[in-house]
Amino acid sequence: MTEEQQQIRDLAREFAENELRPHAEEWDRDAHFPREVIAGLGELGFLGMLLPEQYDGLALDTAAYVVALEEIARGDASVAVAMSVHNSLPTQMILAHGTDAQKERWLPPMARGEMLGAFSLSEPDAGSDAAGMAANARKTDGGWVLNGAKAWVTNGGFGDVVVAMARTDTPDARRGAKGIGAFIVPTNTEGYSVGKKEDKMGQRASETVGIAFHEMFIPDDQLLGDPSQGFIYALQGLDNGRMGIAALAIGIAQSALEHALGYAGERRQFGQPIRAFQGMQFKLANMATRIEAARALLHRAAAAKDAGEPVSMLSSMAKLFASEAAMYVTTEAVQVFGGYGYVKEYPVERLFRDAKVTEIYEGTSEIQRTVIARELYR
16 A cells, blocks of 8 residues: 555544444444544545545545545444445536536535435335336426435435436336436435335444435436436446445455454363364465455456546456455354354444345345446457
């Protein structure tokens, strides 16, 4: 790492150790997201890491961003996913496709942590087939009227602004993926409502909700780019998002390995620490190797993005490999702890639950393999 990246890592690690890790168990138990943490991340500049300085961002490269996100995830994955979604999707979509006026209006407060961003693509009946969405935007004088329901929205309840996708084509002239627009939606807009908060297996402090639009008027100056290209913008944003989830998965896995190493050195059986047994040594070696391999692949993807190279395949590879590595490592960490790993008193139980969803959100492992195969044939 460069000196700047090391400084960013150290700053993120200190914040995670002092502000996140001591409270992670409580937040998980209570399914409570500490909104005050967002202010802390904003003060550090961690909510505008990829934004230019003119919008109050840090103008850092992707490599520095994923280093910071990994450290935040070591402290608490629920906070890390809020940070990942905010940095990777709504802010980057506005930066890439917004007008100058939109950038000036939305990006500085988002970079400072005064506004937390969310991203809404999936629907109850449109997950992996997101282009099959039903939410619609009807053109009217001066703007659009949105109706429909969206699902699985991270930050959708306590966030401040959502970049949401809705159909801009008409029922009698459907255009598939080219008939979807992206809209900048403040969550205090009349007609915006928050539905069920999901009671999740893991990352329980992260608020995942359904949202709905009821005759919600959005002015023209909150349409993002071309009204027919919103789905394309979303897919481009997911390339960034998948690198963020890879970093998050690696952070979870790294934390699990550290706990396993500590326990294996302290736990004694047959008169010696269990780390002295070859079977245990092989477990720990395999765990560490998968983490390092995942980290190397992620940094390869980050370097490609910073160099302006295509990243769809690499970001999917990084997300696929890192999420499956996290599931492997946390499973093995529970095994290292034995019966104690299965009870909530020990952190590896929570890390195991937190790891699972990294194989699901922002594209399942099956979708990542589909993307990779498609790119191989290009």
